[in-house]
Amino acid sequence: MMRIMCACATCLASATSGSPADQLDAFAGSTSHVPTMGFLLPENDGVYRFTCPRGHENIYLHQSEKFETLFEISLHAIIDGYYREAIATFGAALERFYEAAIDVLLIARSIPDNERSVSWNKIKKQSERQLGAYVFTWLAVAGDLPQTLSDNDASFRNEVVHQGRICTKSEAIRFGNLVRVIIEQGIESLKSKFNDAVEQRQFEQSAKLRNIAGVNNAVVTRSTGAVSLSGQVSKTVEEWLKDRWAYRQVTDEAMRALTPLGLIIQPSPDPSFPSAND
Numbered sequence: 001m002m003r004i005m006c007a008c009a010t011c012l013a014s015a016t017s018g019s020p021a022d023q024l025d026a027f028a029g030s031t032s033h034v035p036t037m038g039f040l041l042p043e044n045d046g047v048y049r050f051t052c053p054r055g056h057e058n059i060y061l062h063q064s065e066k067f068e069t070l071f072e073i074s075l076h077a078i079i080d081g082y083y084r085e086a087i088a089t090f091g092a093a094l095e096r097f098y099e100a101a102i103d104v105l106l107i108a109r110s111i112p113d114n115e116r117s118v119s120w121n122k123i124k125k126q127s128e129r130q131l132g133a134y135v136f137t138w139l140a141v142a143g144d145l146p147q148t149l150s151d152n153d154a155s156f157r158n159e160v161v162h163q164g165r166i167c168t169k170s171e172a173i174r175f176g177n178l179v180r181v182i183i184e185q186g187i188e189s190l191k192s193k194f195n196d197a198v199e200q201r202q203f204e205q206s207a208k209l210r211n212i213a214g215v216n217n218a219v220v221t222r223s224t225g226a227v228s229l230s231g232q233v234s235k236t237v238e239e240w241l242k243d244r245w246a247y248r249q250v251t252d253e254a255m256r257a258l259t260p261l262g263l264i265i266q267p268s269p270d271p272s273f274p275s276a277n278d
């Protein structure tokens with residue numbers, strides 16, 4: 001399961017105040033200085049509100065492109081053995097990358113936010129139209145043809161999503177790598193030709209996130225995903241799976257250590273399905 005790690009800001013501030021010697025004394029004597037940690041499930045809008053076990057209210061804004069988060073969810077789905085779901089979600093990540101790329105290209109042509117939103121709303125429910133918009137916007141603005149899935153790979157994805165095809169791990173990894181390469185090369189091309197527009201989109205996304213949350217001054221955090229508009233490392237899906245598996249060992253260990261101390265922030269537990277930590 002994918003989890004987003006965060007800490008209570010108030011607890012963290014008090015844990016890191018005082019001299020290092022004071023902090024060591026405090027840790028040795030009690031858990032009162034141990035910061036509380038959260039391991040939250042991804043939210044659609046990137047806004048995380050939680051109350052830490054010591055009663056501190058937090059709002060945590062996590063800026064992430066939808067395609068970045070979906071790609072991460074797919075990696076975790078593979079680790080958990082949900083290969084069909086991983087493929088469906090990789091496919092969704094690719095479609096959301098097309099959406100972000102169209103937006104960057106229109107920003108590069110100085111199309112205002114409102115016109116971009118109104119135009120997108122006309123095609124937002126039809127993925128074939130979005131693919132058409134992506135190909136022709138890219139051709140018109142960047143001057144060459146963008147990469148897309150081959151007809152065979154698009155048919156495979158449709159069979160998975162619409163006909164319930166049950167898939168193997170190697171099929172999920174293969175499809176994930178196809179999507180990864182299209183997104184990576186697309187980002188590289190956008191950043192090399194339209195870096196100002198990429199930055200403008202990120203600035204706008206950050207403002208929208210604050211607006212959704214209804215706060216002007218909350219800190220917006222970004223973490224770099226396996227595929228990322230803000231700078232990326234090129235690794236295969238196989239390599240990312242090793243990375244994400246190692247990350248899960250660390251978060252699982254932190255959860256095991258902090259849960260008995262009552263210092264863990266989690267989504268409300270579902271009493272029907274007690275977790276391994278209960």
Ligand SMILES: [Zn+2]
Pocket residue numbers: 008009010011012036052053054055056
């Ligand atoms: Zn706290």
